[in-house]
Amino acid sequence: MDAGSMDPQETQAALDQLAEELAGSDFRAALTKDPTGAATAAGINVDTLPDGLLGTLGLMSDEELKIVARVQQSFKGSIGDAVRVAILF
Amino acid sequence: MSTESDRLNRKLAVVLPALHSAADVFMEHPNPRGVYVEYLWTVYWIVRASVPLMQTALAEAEKLCDRDPVAKGLMAYLPGHVEEEMHHDEWLLEDVERLGMDRKVVTGRAPSATIASLVGPQYYWIKHTHPVALMGYIAVLEGNPPVATAIDRLIERTGFPPEAFRTLTEHSALDAHHFDEFNQALDALPLTPDQSALVGVSAMHTVASIARLFDEIVESVAARPYRRSTSPAADMTGVD
Numbered sequence: 001m002d003a004g005s006m007d008p009q010e011t012q013a014a015l016d017q018l019a020e021e022l023a024g025s026d027f028r029a030a031l032t033k034d035p036t037g038a039a040t041a042a043g044i045n046v047d048t049l050p051d052g053l054l055g056t057l058g059l060m061s062d063e064e065l066k067i068v069a070r071v072q073q074s075f076k077g078s079i080g081d082a083v084r085v086a087i088l089f
Numbered sequence: 090m091s092t093e094s095d096r097l098n099r100k101l102a103v104v105l106p107a108l109h110s111a112a113d114v115f116m117e118h119p120n121p122r123g124v125y126v127e128y129l130w131t132v133y134w135i136v137r138a139s140v141p142l143m144q145t146a147l148a149e150a151e152k153l154c155d156r157d158p159v160a161k162g163l164m165a166y167l168p169g170h171v172e173e174e175m176h177h178d179e180w181l182l183e184d185v186e187r188l189g190m191d192r193k194v195v196t197g198r199a200p201s202a203t204i205a206s207l208v209g210p211q212y213y214w215i216k217h218t219h220p221v222a223l224m225g226y227i228a229v230l231e232g233n234p235p236v237a238t239a240i241d242r243l244i245e246r247t248g249f250p251p252e253a254f255r256t257l258t259e260h261s262a263l264d265a266h267h268f269d270e271f272n273q274a275l276d277a278l279p280l281t282p283d284q285s286a287l288v289g290v291s292a293m294h295t296v297a298s299i300a301r302l303f304d305e306i307v308e309s310v311a312a313r314p315y316r317r318s319t320s321p322a323a324d325m326t327g328v329d
Contacts, residue, residue, distance in 0.1 A: 052099070053103065056099045056100060056102070056103055057103065059096055059099065059100065060100060060286070060289060061286035061289065061290070063286065063290050064100065064286060064289045064290055064293060067104070067290060067293040067294055067297060068103055068104060068293065070297065071104045071107050071293070071296070071297045071300070072107075074107070074297070074300075074301070075107035075110060075111065075300060
């Protein structure tokens with residue numbers, strides 16, 4: 001997941017909007033059929049999203065997308081971030 | 090064409106930052122001794138369930154294997170992994186004892202609802218959906234091993250003896266190998282789309298639950314100023 005040389009603030013804004021949209025069942029259904037089309041139709045600037053993120057979300061079932069939405073609600077601002085540090089499990 | 094393990098790891102990359110973020114806060118907690126002891130308690134109850142979970146999945150797979158190639162594939166992978174994970178709960182208790190504490194500090198305290206909500210759904214999915222669900226859980230636990238630099242930092246911050254970090258140290262060394270084995274096993278399973286999604290749900294639920302556990306560890310330990318107590322028990326009680 002790499003947003004390349006994009007403005008980090010624009011990327012974050014697009015990620016935040018995407019995370020918000022994921023809470024809606026209609027958006028999730030559209031995403032599984034056409035990830036880029038669904039995101040564009042929702043007004044998300046898809047060019048600023050990390051590479052591959054929409055394609056990965058498009059691989060997911062509705063239940064998987066619901067978990068992504070819940071994780072994002074519980075742990076704000078973390079969707080699609082670059083993997084950074086060690087974890088301990 | 091991507092493999093099943095590639096697709097699962099791509100899905101996990103979307104949610105793993107939440108876990109890394111929670112682990113960051115854990116690592117920098119102002120009471121590192123307190124959070125490490127709480128961590129040992131938490132991980133004991135998770136690791137305690139690893140072998141029984143796999144044995145349950147094996148028993149269910151055995152019932153299906155005559156007519157289910159995925160179940161048959163699980164029967165080829167899980168016995169070896171059961172062997173690898175056997176007695177790791179004992180390592181945890183030995184780490185506790187190396188801190189000068191009685192193992193009952195850990196075994197005598199019941200697991201939290203959050204720990205149960207991490208492990209419990211696996212039994213449900215194994216029994217009532219398909220034992221392949223457990224592969225999502227294993228993917229997260231084997232795919233995110235402790236990193237040596239993080240362990241070193243925790244040893245330095247706590248001032249505890251390195252011998253009390255055997256569980257972390259051993260997993261740091263072993264899990265990369267285990268994860269390679271896991272990916273090969275997953276890629277050999279002829280999963281249906283529904284089974285692939287079940288593995289994904291299991292894996293992402295596992296990530297969310299572990300992130301919550303890190304939050305709970307951090308929240309449950311008082312943010313006392315860091316000090317190098319001579320008594321590990323004092324770090325739990327706040328009394329030297």
